[in-house]
Amino acid sequence: MTEAFDVAVVGAGPAGMAAAVAAGERGLRVVLVDAGRRTGGQYWRRPTDDAEPDARFADLHRRLAALGDAVRHVAGQQVWFVEAGEPHALHLSPTVDAAIDVDLAPDADRAPARVEARALVLCPGGYDRQLPVPGWTLPGVMAAGGVQALLKASGTLAGSRAVVAGTGPFLLPVAAGLLRAGAEVVALCEAGSPSGWARTPRGVAAVPGKAAEAAAYAATLARHRVRLRTRTVVTEVRGDDHVTSVRLGRLDRQGRLRPGDGVEVEADLVALGWGFTSSLELLTAVGAATRVDDDGSLVVVVDDGQRTDVPGVLAAGEATGVGGADLAVAEGELAGLTAARDAGCAVDEARVRSVRRTVRRHRAFAAAMHRAHPVPAGWREWLRPDTVVCRCEEVTAGEVRTACDDLGAADARTVKLLTRCGMGWCQGRVCGYATAALAAPAGATPSADDLRSVARRSLAAPVSLGELARGVDGEDD
Amino acid sequence: MSAPDLVVIGAGALGAATAYYAARAGLAVEVVERGAIVSGTTSAGEGNLLVSDKVAGPELDLALLSYRLWRGELAEHAGLWEFEAKGGLVVTTDDAGATALGELAGRQRDAGVEVDVLTADRAHELEPHLTRDLTGAALYPQDSQVQPMLMAAHLLRLARGLGARVRTGTTVTGFLRDGDRVVGVRTDRGDVAAGHVVNAAGTWAGEVATLAGVEVPVLPRRGFILVTEPLPPTVHHKVYAGEYVASTQSAGEGLQVSTVVEGTASGTVLVGSSRERVGFDRTVSLPVLRELARQALRLYPTLAPVALMRTYLGFRPYCPDHLPVIGLDPRAPGLAHVAGHEGAGIGLSVGSAHVLVQALTGRRPDLDLAPFAPERFSLQGVA
């Protein structure tokens, strides 16, 4: 079954909700496709439909509801294939097998297998960037965002003695959330140094709300006597079949491990995050141009109306550069306004200019944040030959090294081909950055080409052979 | 470094095998590759070493020679490149197909191929997940599989151990000439003088030949492969539908899909094969993916719930007569070609390189190279 729309928005997080609202309110017929069951995405994840954690969410939620049938929300469906064209087409499959999830959404049985739209606004969000560390495959080690998702969705604590480590401001709400839920945070480790913030005061001063947010987290941490250990990293996770302790190490100013002053800390939960990786599979599938952002992540290139270089394909939110919910909302609105204007709808140009200013302000803030929280130059130093890099295919750092040193692999794609690193279930989503970094010359950050080769995915989500064989194509209609 | 005896253009399966055999023959070898090693069609196949899809003739002779090399002098490295003589199982699902398969098997047996014609029940014992709707089957024990990227990378490593040099990111832009004679290559990173130059540029060999002023008609034939989630051993042989042989030999322009299903050492099941003449178009074609899935499920209905993790595509290098180009080019003395093996280049790489190096070093090749002569197409044009 194919349904046709003016605009298809993929992702119902802050950016996607704002885009759908903006386009819908200007008279376009919109479909909002999301893998989750409820709007809100990862950021506004909540336990029930009634819970409204945030005024920004409440506003968008109310306006979406007010639009009624003008915005069709297709929940619990992931896009596994996209075809750019006139119109564009998205192929959908249930996030959770339909045989299990019988009570998904009121209209789960009517979800289209394919939607067509003249414009796409892709707001796929992102997920924690990871760096391998010895022992990180042990149960009890989780992405910081996963720990947060358990807390937000059902108040579930993934452990009672937690180490939160990596880099970036997102570590603070994760630690604060764990504390409020009753866990002990035995170490909160930031690889960077907070004085990095002070170096770019302009970017911070432009977004005063961020300072207040940070102060609130700091207060929670202070109340529980948790201090932020700067220039500190987890160099090893220990345990037999579950985490029992971690080893912490200190970094010097250059981000290299200082020998000899590591400490061991008992823990049953380790939350790791090194900034974020943008989900780019749909954008790379349509051939949109990409670039390396200030944080070293690959992001999609957009113009000042959120258009990619592919006609009729727009992007908003973390896909264009990691910058948080306020930036995502602004970009989403801008993308929705652009899609409306490109479709011939009347658009308030003053509003466009205002939103554009908001985007610029938040981008400046994000850039300052990224520069204060780099991936430490020395992270490879705590790898051992038997440290798993690719969790799916269990490819070790030693095997990657051999592919480079003995077999002549000099880029991420060749490393993948020779080792299967990044070739498993997750298709390099988790180990892609590390694979690209390990393929780069010693000391260098991953190149754009290497990041592209680990970001491309021929299928945006797994699809069963049966579903592929059954499906509908445009020409079959 | 002094001038090498041999410059090999291309670091795929054919270039790697040529470098290896040439280095073993004592030649100083330099491989130039415009991209990364194993980055072209070598990384886009299944790693087939098939005798079963070939009828009596020069290509079968080349396949049998290659098989002897894989199982003989190269056997000590088999583990490095996941070589497995797993056997090919050709199956048919209608009566006419079964009859044709029986006749083909007879002709192949006469030509030296090991083949056992099986009952449908016996085929089902070998491959329990196969459809019950079989009419016939033939087992080819010589059909083998190799991990093509590891194979080529290790052959390059072994060649380097014998003194060969591999330069990636180096694009050949022209040839050095001494009169008619080719005496090296021009690259975007400088000239390399050499006694001989071997064009092992795969699907791009025609372009390279043009730089030397000779025509070698190697054209791209696009193929897609579906890759499943890793599974416990499920498909034990290379299993393919009887129509596959006809498909590899056909000259049709349009999409052809003939089912090939096989497991790999990493647990994934690979589903092929499609053939299209669409130039170097890298657009992923959903209709082709769907047709591959439909046909695979006809042979393996129980794979329906199995998840696909990814697909990939590549461009087989084919010549109009479906034979590769192997040998010295009389139109450009000093230049040789080893390319155009279509979907069989991984398996045929070692035999092809072996006979080419024999020819280059003035020895008598183990096979008559006349059917593979690079100039054969222009001769036809004249005649």
Add this chain to the structure above:
Amino acid sequence: MTDRLDLTLDGAPLTARPGQSVGAALTEAGVRSWRTTRRGGRPRGLFCGIGVCFDCLLVVDGVPNQRACLVPARDGMRLETTPRELGGSDD
């Protein structure tokens, strides 16, 4: 609406709260791993928690390859840690 859901994990009882994911229910029950890796035979459970990493796969009501972090718990749900073999074609 009941405030307690009864599920099974490899036949053993497991409770969950409405709205919880299977992964959250397992976590609250103290189960931290429910899969072993193919190559190393190592235990795995939740990692990314948001459907990206596929580390938390399990069999739900006979359907393999389901992400525990995304599947909502339901009363009567059967969770299994080991995928069944594919059936033969004559099943």
